[in-house]
Amino acid sequence: MEKLPKFIFCLFVLLLFSCSKDIDSQKNPLQKKQANPYYEKAFVFLDKNEYDSTFYYLDKGKELFLRRNDSFGVGKSLVNMAITQENAGDNFGSIETSLLASKFFKEKDTAHHSFLFCNYNNLGVASNNLKNYKDSKRFYDKAFLFTKDPMDKLMLSNNIAIVLHNEKKYGKAIAIYKKLIDSIGPKNEFYPKLLLNFSRSKWYEDSKYNPVKNYLLAEKLSSAQNDDWNKDAAYAYLSSYYLNKNSDSSIFYAKKMLFLAKKLKYPVDELEALQTLIKLSDGANAQKYFDTYSRIQDSLINSQNKAKNQFALIRFESEKAKSENVILQKEKEINQSAITRQKIIIWALVIIAAIVTFSVSIWTKKRKEKLILEANNKLQYQRLNFSKKVHDVVANGIYEVMSTIENQKDIPTEKILDKLELMYEKSRDLSYNNNLQQEFNERVSGLINSFDNDKTKIIIIGNEADFWDGLNQSIKEELFQIIRELLVNMKKHSRASQVILRFVHENNTYDIKYTDNGIGLTEDFSEKNGFAGMRSRLKEINAILEIEERTSGLRLSIKLNEK
CATH class of the missing domain: 3.30.565.10 (Histidine kinase-like ATPase, C-terminal domain)
Incomplete structure (x- = not known):
């Protein structure tokens, strides 16, 4: 499991929305009159983690920006919509929306850089989630071009290190983590996160390396910072390390992870903790954990599917409304002469279709009658031919036997039977020849x-x-x-x-x-x-x-x- 993308994304969302508000607050009085109430209302629902409502009002805000020909506003709305989709698990939809957003920004305009940075970083996060590591690194590299902030660059470097770890290029990931750790020092708020991921990549590279000391230090520092997300990651890594070494320790940290994930309302980590507990528990406990796992997994899948469907429905309804407006406008522009012309064409087609149908039916009827007549003639010929053969073979044969019996008084029974058998064979051959038809x-x-x-x-x-x-x-x-x-x-x-x-x-x-x-x-x-x-x-x-x-x-x- 990749713990750090989750924390970086939380930071990313905060950066994005704070950037939005900072830029908006710099508008002059004339610009304030052009405030977008839908766009602003979206952040109210974001604070409540109501992603479907957030997405809905961002989409309505985008439409308002479009009517005002405000391409920058459209881009801002789309970036926030893309982040909302990624946060709800709709990675494909998030990438699609982010790519659309990039068309509304100007790379040479420094006022757009903060949103370009956020947009490319979101593309990197979503691509990494989909295991498309090549594109993920490409998007992160692109994001570097639009920020000078040290924390932004630290975040991007860390994200790239995560991709390298996922690609099993542990040495390169370790080098980046070590450089970041040395640059910020142990008192920095991001130090525990980086220490966790550095130690994990070190362990993946060298199975003899013991990361427990660093994991526990990161957990201690996170407790001091009241950072439950980082503590959750530390418990996950500790449980994973002890999985095949000390089952009691693995169960201990898996339970702590499960408790904290429930508190954070993060079902993905609940499922990971339950997986470990199912593997290491026996009997009734394993069944209890399995039942809980199934329930949470079903709920998570349903929630993600519901979010994806809701996002798609909101987009569909928006496009449908625009299409209906266009259709209504075109209908008003159609004049009576066009309608009359259309009616003439329809009647012409109807008449042509009627003529063709009538002609085909007449031709079909005549052809059917011709085929029936030919079949009847052929059948009559076969009957006459067969009757002639019956007369020649059967009647003549019977007459021959009768003549023999009449003219030869002492004819042996065997000879009569031979003649009858011969006649039978001829009759059977005749029947066979007829059956060939x-x-x-x-x-x-x-x-x-x-x-x-x-x-x-x-x-x-x-x-x-x-x-x-x-x-x-x-x-x-x-x-x-x-x-x-x-x-x-x-x-x-x-x-x-x-x-x-x-x-x-x-x-x-x-x-x-x-x-x-x-x-x-x-x-x-x-x-x-x-x-x-x-x-x-x-x-x-x-x-x-x-x-x-x-x-x-x-x-x-x-x-x-x-x-």
């Missing part, structure tokens, strides 16, 4: 549904046309026969009341998953129930059969890779 997934669905009855319900998932599109006809026919054998085997042996067939095409693999709730398989299942025939067909198309071992029912998968 169907989509293949419809053939598969027809096959599966033929086994669906009151005793056995079959669910089909994924049997869409695009599942079969990537397979050639011979593979599809083999899979069709395998599914038929699988269903015949189910009907004969499984006693299943529910069957699920799922067709999945993923990662260049075709997968037909079969599941039923029947009696399952016996140990010699490979020789029974048609599995031997299925395996032979699967081998022909380089597919595999995977069977899951189950105590009841059957689950298997037929997998085929794309070629």
Whole structure:
């Protein structure tokens, strides 16, 4: 945790607002008549730590300055708004506002320098909070150009040392701290702060270094100065040092830090102290600290989010009000001829749209009628063609069998059966050729549904046309026969009341998953129930059969890779 930015920021805010009042107090009588009541009222709410109201009146003060064409006043308002946002935890919003503020100051005007210093320092603080250390140092260096005050320069040097510490450049940070400490001496009010941070960076650089003596001295000096913020930092550093060395001491200082953070109403440090206590406590105490941590964290997050939302809402409402005024002004400038012209354009568009809609509907209707007529003609042709084939194959075959029986008195039964079987084969081939006119997934669905009855319900998932599109006809026919054998085997042996067939095409693999709730398989299942025939067909198309071992029912998968 970085303790010093918090203290420096407190100093920074005081410097900024005192600068504001000093500059305002130097105005001549004519300037005093142009006082901005919104800008002044913002500081009343700042004293109460009511940041949303502070931001609100600073924004209204900015708008008043804008109407007066007072760019310096606008810049002052924006700088204070940016600091308010950073103090409430809205670092991104603070940077955005500070960058906007810089456009309203003149770097060559010395009257603007105090605000330029504060603005660049705020950009450095917010960037450091966001761990954007490169930009943070760049902004601090820029702030040096706009101040000659020794305390301002001390603060900036200290802030840069903090960034270097965060970048783990401990040697460079130590060099800056040592130079600052030597320059101010132990009686200076900032000595405890600098001593704390110097000792901490020294410890980070050399783990054998013992910073406790300096931490305790800084705590003692802070007590003499009634500086609770600095004491809070000392307790934090002491607890951190003893964390892995002496748990009792770490707990002792963590509790003191927790007590002081509550007094200061600074939940960030409360959370840090509770983190240490949770790590080092056991049982009920750890749970108690954890519950307190969760409550404070939720409250802090809600408070920060509320502040960010409130700032954004205030800006939004302000911009919205300006936009509405502009719109109203433009509406007054629109004359009747413009309105009439607009109506003519609208009616022209409506008429064009109506003509296009009517034309499209007529074309669509005629095309639909044409497609229906073509489909009916094609279907009629297929029916006539199929009827002819039925007559040629089935009728002629039956006539041949009848003639044989009539003319050959002692014809053997086997010969008659052979003829009938031949006719059956031809009929089946005819049916097959006709089914080719169907989509293949419809053939598969027809096959599966033929086994669906009151005793056995079959669910089909994924049997869409695009599942079969990537397979050639011979593979599809083999899979069709395998599914038929699988269903015949189910009907004969499984006693299943529910069957699920799922067709999945993923990662260049075709997968037909079969599941039923029947009696399952016996140990010699490979020789029974048609599995031997299925395996032979699967081998022909380089597919595999995977069977899951189950105590009841059957689950298997037929997998085929794309070629």
